Amino acid sequence: MAEAHSAVAFSFNVTHEGVDVRYNHEALRAVWFSGLHSWKLRFIRFKNRCVNILYPAPPASLFLLTALVMGLQLYSEQDLSYGMIEFFTGFFPECVHDSCEVMAAFFFGVAVWILCVLLWRYTLKLLLLNHSWMYSPFGKMSLPNKLWVALVKLLNGTNPLLYSFQSALPKLPVPSLSSTKKRYLQSIRPLLNDVEYERLSKLAEEFFGGIGNKLQRYLILKSWWSTNYVTDWWEEYVYLRGRSPIMVNSNYYGLDVIFVQPTNRQAARAGNLVYAFLQFRERIDHETLQPLLVNKTVPLDSVQYERLFNTTRIPGVETDVLLHVNGVSHITVLSRGRYYKVYTHDHGHLMHPKDFERMFQEILDDKSSALKGEEKLAALTAGERVAWAKARKSFFATGVNKASLTAIEKSGFVLVLDEECYDYNAEDPSELNRFAKSMLHGKCLDRWFDKSFTLVVSANARVGFNAEHSWADAPVVAQVWEEFVATDLEILGYTEDGHCQGAVSARELRPIRLQWDIPSECLDVAESSLRVAQAIAADVDLHIQVHQEFGKGVIKKCRISPDAFIQLALQVAYFRDAGRFCLTYEASMTRLFREGRTETVRSCTIDSCAFVRAFCEEERSTEELKQLLHVACETHQNGYRDAMTGKGIDRHMFCLYVVSKYLGVDSPFLSEVLSEPWRLSTSQTPHSQMNKINLALYPDHVCTGGGFGPVSDDGYGVSYIIAGENMIFFHVSSKISCPNTNSREFGKKVVTAMADIRRLCGQ
Incomplete structure (x- = not known):
């Protein structure tokens, strides 16, 4: 500069x-x-x-109804109110009779309208308690469920705002102890021998027949009082109270589309990226973003969007807290260890991509060096939380350090203009793996891991992100990423020489360099945090398996759910890899309920194990294997439906455990259940939640998805995205220090298992 x-x-x-x-x-x-x-x-x-208080009734209906009531009262000889208007007239003794009648008719109309709105809303809420439609076979919905769908669509209203359905969504129910006990014992049966199973069954009987009843009563009381009996405890105890580094252990990443590169100009790609994200933020702020509807009918909870932007995880000695601010009009840019504050609005209006490109290019052209200690500041967010909390309190509480840190923490998000180049090479998978590792942890000092998300633009204009997990779940970030891809590639575009479209505005805002005064003691803490983070990053074995042989198009011809098909393939791959089965985690959402987050689908079931054993070890006929496959897939689908509809077991047992700790009660059963390792942790990233990307017209615009670090020391983390009809991406992670795992080899086993199951289905 x-x-x-x-x-x-x-x-x-x-x-x-x-x-x-x-x-x-x-x-x-x-x-x-x-x-x-x-x-x-x-x-x-x-x-x-x-508007949301009145929804689904349109505000205009109030005026129409009151005008109708007043007109009928004044010009009709019949009293349609059955004496109610005359009753209301008595409250206005001082006015002329005609005026009294008009005012009474008005208030009667308002009262009738309020009753209609409440009846409308609570009828919709009652209908949304029904989930039988989810258990209908694909394409074979029963007549009662068809009538239910039609009635819900009728009551949904028109043009809802983002949060219009919030008050109509039901609360997450607390499962019964008997159902949780039954489902839990079924889930662990294939993993234990007879002696182990008998021992755990006795522990379960003692718990659910004894202290469990007392804990359940407290939990039911909490469910009556709170909006969601799980979410606040899940956020606090699973995320914010964790004292270990959030880099790799909690944060996750996402990658660019890899089969097309619209420009190689870093500043230009960053300009479109920032503009698309800020457009999405404006739709959230104005609540014009359409709420997601399952099958275009059933609304999902939208509360997670509130903290997508302008949110930072603030470190604490005992627990972190989430800081969210409104009305922010700047972002933070990190380039070559230097921090800049960049305003995003000019005269109250969002600036254009070309303006952002100009400011980002100015930052890239700045030849100044990072200040003392500035380059390693972000390492504080990558290390132990206690060390960062103490350093923040000691060295960032006053002066220029406080002002600059506040600018970062209150910014919309952090944008990193990276110095490295990343690309996709079909002949060299390590290139894509290196790209993914960079998005997951970078150099451990060039990502602000506390922000709700950090956008990264490489030197050759590839993009990705790193997201903090406590404030929301991955589908929310996946949705804005889908919006960016569609906006960047199909709407905004670039000039022939790779620059952003449009012209620079007449009045040029400039980036503001943030200033720091970092003492040597703070630099020592940053150095220590960096060493901790580098050790974690060095132990990550991350591999992306690009599966192009077939996708959901072929799987559907097998008359099997694509997710169930992939989960069975993962079970086959793990059995071939480890020679045994393991407790398997698949993330499912509970956003059919108000403030819902996630629930666990236990994918390793009695039926899946029966199929895998027969498929891998025993001589069975093709028809027998097909039958076992379909039974296993249907069991998995029912487990997924149960998790989505509030019948899961893991969040219930987690909350029972929290209650037991509040009451000072020790439960050997709960302690053992919550300490069981998830050696296979899986998650599906949704590809097209809003159908913004036109894959029919642009088949190369498939999203690559993202992934997360290994959950278990001796297991695998697998994230997958079903990208269109003919492609699936698998993001496989494990630890290099474990001699029994290898992410690349496991990815190959998944591909082999997919092909074997496809042949079994005759496709």
């Missing part, structure tokens, strides 16, 4: 000649319009809150 901009808008010095007052006019102007933008958003939120 030609000059180093100060992050301070106003400053003064007192000298013997008087008071020297200095203004940064650009910063003051940005602050002024940022404040106006914030107040505008407050008004929009207030207006939307009023």
